[in-house]
Amino acid sequence: MVERRLAFVPPRYGTDVVGGSESVVREAAHGLAARGWQVEILTTCARSHYTWQNAYAPGSFSDGGVTVHRFPTVHDGHKLARDTIERRIQLGLPVTGDEERVWLNGDFRVPELFHHLLRHADDYRAIVLSPYLFWTTVNCAVVAPAKTVVMPCLHDEHYAYLGLFRPVLGESGQIWFLSGPEHELAHRLGPLAPHRVTGAGVHVPASYDAAGWRRRRGVERPFVLYAGRRESGKGWDQLLGAYTRAVIDHGLDLDLVTMGVGPVEPAPVVASRVIDLGFVDEAEVPSVFAAADVYVQPSRNESFSRTIMEAWLAGTGVIANAASEVVAWHCRRSAAGITYTDFDELVQALVVAGENPGALRRLADAGRDYVLAEYAWPAVLDRMEAALGELPA
Amino acid sequence: MSRVVVAGPYPTMPGPEAAATLALVRELVAAGDDVTVVSPAPSAAHHHLDVGGARGALRLARLAADAERLLVRLDAESLAASCDPPRALPGRLGLALAVRRAPLVELRLDRVPPTVSRRWTSLVLAPAARVVVATADERTALLAAGVDPAKVAVEEPPPPPAPPRRSHRPDRASSGGDAPGPAPASAADLEELVRRRAIEERMLAPAAGGPAAGRASLPLRHLSRMERAPVKSDKPAGMLVKRALGKLMAWQFDWVIQHVNQLHQATIDALDEMERRHTSDDTTS
Missing domain, CATH: 1.10.287 (Helix Hairpins)
Structure with missing residues (x-):
């Protein structure tokens, strides 16, 4: 039944895949499946977004209410040329259209997925592609543009200005944005296809067990939490540097706990105070947020920031980078988080959090109300279904 | 279901040629054919190879050997179809082998020069069951180079697709607009404290x-x-x-x-x- 059949096309899929947009896609797919949609996931066999090597077996399987089809990645691009172009893009230097294509195809390609979609596009009511930055989205957008929905998860970064993405955002059937600032950014980038701000959903945990988690993990001291990929692009280096200075210069009495992937590399002077939880089981994550004294979102490249929502839901205060328009927008609308504009302010924000843990927790109450009103999954799925209803039949 | 190899520009390569190859592949898969796509540069195709070079043409020949049909789109100008430079010979021989490996071959030529080398047509075009060009002038050039008139068809390229629906108007954000109002004093107070301390610290x-x-x-x-x-x-x-x-x-x-x-x-x-x-x-x- 085509009318109720959807395809989601993320570049990676799995419960052990770390990433904000990947989580949004997985939860949206399962949420719509629970509402009676027949949902299929077309994705790659890759787990790591660093190597894109095939880690899962190709083929189809059922994951809860959705059917997953995995296709192998192919690595036959010019990696060296791609890396050179990538550095130029990151520096904001101009690149030609041909170079953009060398860059796009240089990391991985998934021709089998593309041709599967070409064969079966007519079977779907809509094809949802996300996020914007990957081969799967750029290529699959040309298969059936009228029924293609792009959930770009845009950030204001040099990549977003590449000409390669203009047709993706301008010629697809619909664009779904996660936040108002992302929507405004897309308008600044160029003409847009019909679009909606659907937002992204956050699951509201039934309960939290902060004390139990602390006991099980042996974490006794108060701590600052960071969840996500530990990369400079995500602000990890800045957070680590500010934390180090807050400890050395101001005697900050909070540990720094982190969960996610990537090298931690703390300075020796604070190494014993920085705790890496690595990949944390999904069921444990809410309790980690609840156990934290404050959550820091140092990334300036956020299109939604689920982690600040999870912190607020858990009653944990948030310190966020004001350079991220989206995070600052959430903090402004909810009046529930404090933002910093530079390294020194981050140091002071950590110090203030250490001195006034109660004040930040009280702010988090307003944050919890904000998340429940705007970003609980039922409200988001209502908006997604309404948008799907507007697609041409 | 038959096995078909299609060679030509393919998305994300730009231009009408790539769009036309995609349309052709779309038709073939809709008809139930098992299609393998080859493009001259990395794209959504299964393989990328330069069929004008000896290595690429030989790989195409290997793929064609397993296929029942071979559909190739060639840029005649870039293959130097008007003359016979010695450096082009290995590639031509490879392509000649490829078009002789598949039982049924159709070639679509772009940018056919006014004069075409007879040697090129006999090597590359002769085994094809059908050769398609875009204009009558191109057909004339091929006939003058000795190609069988019964094989050469003229098909004008399809008109470019209609411009997509676009919107410059910001749609109403359904999950709320901008800030609903001023932040409560407590958040602002904490931010103010942080900013003041950072300034003092710097001084x-x-x-x-x-x-x-x-x-x-x-x-x-x-x-x-x-x-x-x-x-x-x-x-x-x-x-x-x-x-x-x-x-x-x-x-x-x-x-x-x-x-x-x-x-x-x-x-x-x-x-x-x-x-x-x-x-x-x-x-x-």
């Missing part, structure tokens, strides 16, 4: 003694010292070879590493010394 930092010393060099002190990359290999033999190579090459790299680390430390020392002098000057004055 006080140069005058502070003791703990502030080494502030400027803090990022450098956090930077790991340079060292040789660890030897890694999944295979024991690979590990041994890499270790041996590492030892052989050590004389080239170790002094560079040592030099960089000395420079690193010297920069830290210099920054600390400058900071100390600056602090003592301020105290004296």
Whole structure:
């Protein structure tokens, strides 16, 4: 039944895949499946977004209410040329259209997925592609543009200005944005296809067990939490540097706990105070947020920031980078988080959090109300279904 | 269902030729054919190879051997179809082999020059069951080069697709617009406190003694010292070879590493010394 059949096309899929947009896609797919949609996931066999090597077996399987089809990645691009172009893009230097294509195809390609979609596009009511930055989205957008929905998860970064993405955002059937600032950014980038701000959903945990988690993990001291990929692009280096200075210069009495992937590399002077939880089981994550004294979102490249929502839901205060328009927008609308504009302010924000843990927790109450009103999954799925209803039949 | 190999520009390559190949592949898969796509540059195609070169043409010949139909789109101008340069010969021979491997071959030619080499047409076009060009002039050029008139068809390229629906008007954000109102004092108060302290910190930092010393060099002190990359290999033999190579090459790299680390430390020392002098000057004055 085509009318109720959807395809989601993320570049990676799995419960052990770390990433904000990947989580949004997985939860949206399962949420719509629970509402009676027949949902299929077309994705790659890759787990790591660093190597894109095939880690899962190709083929189809059922994951809860959705059917997953995995296709192998192919690595036959010019990696060296791609890396050179990538550095130029990151520096904001101009690149030609041909170079953009060398860059796009240089990391991985998934021709089998593309041709599967070409064969079966007519079977779907809509094809949802996300996020914007990957081969799967750029290529699959040309298969059936009228029924293609792009959930770009845009950030204001040099990549977003590449000409390669203009047709993706301008010629697809619909664009779904996660936040108002992302929507405004897309308008600044160029003409847009019909679009909606659907937002992204956050699951509201039934309960939290902060004390139990602390006991099980042996974490006794108060701590600052960071969840996500530990990369400079995500602000990890800045957070680590500010934390180090807050400890050395101001005697900050909070540990720094982190969960996610990537090298931690703390300075020796604070190494014993920085705790890496690595990949944390999904069921444990809410309790980690609840156990934290404050959550820091140092990334300036956020299109939604689920982690600040999870912190607020858990009653944990948030310190966020004001350079991220989206995070600052959430903090402004909810009046529930404090933002910093530079390294020194981050140091002071950590110090203030250490001195006034109660004040930040009280702010988090307003944050919890904000998340429940705007970003609980039922409200988001209502908006997604309404948008799907507007697609041409 | 038949096995078909299609060669030509393909998305994400730009231009109408890529769009036309995609349309052709779409038709074939809709008809239930098993399609393998080859494009001249990396794209959504299964393979990318330059069919004008000997290597690419030979790989195409291997793919064509397993197919029942071979549909190839060629840019006649870039293949130098008007003349017979010796450097083009290996590629031509490879392409000639490819078009002879498949039972049924259709060629679509773009940019056919006014005069076409007879040798090229006999090598590349002769085995094709059908040759398609875009204009009558191109057809005439092929006929003048000895191609069988019954094989050559003229098909005008389809008109470009209609411009997509686009919107410059920001749609109403359904999940709420901008800030609903001013933030409660508590969040603003905390931010104000953070900003004020950061400013005070910046103003006080140069005058502070003791703990502030080494502030400027803090990022450098956090930077790991340079060292040789660890030897890694999944295979024991690979590990041994890499270790041996590492030892052989050590004389080239170790002094560079040592030099960089000395420079690193010297920069830290210099920054600390400058900071100390600056602090003592301020105290004296």
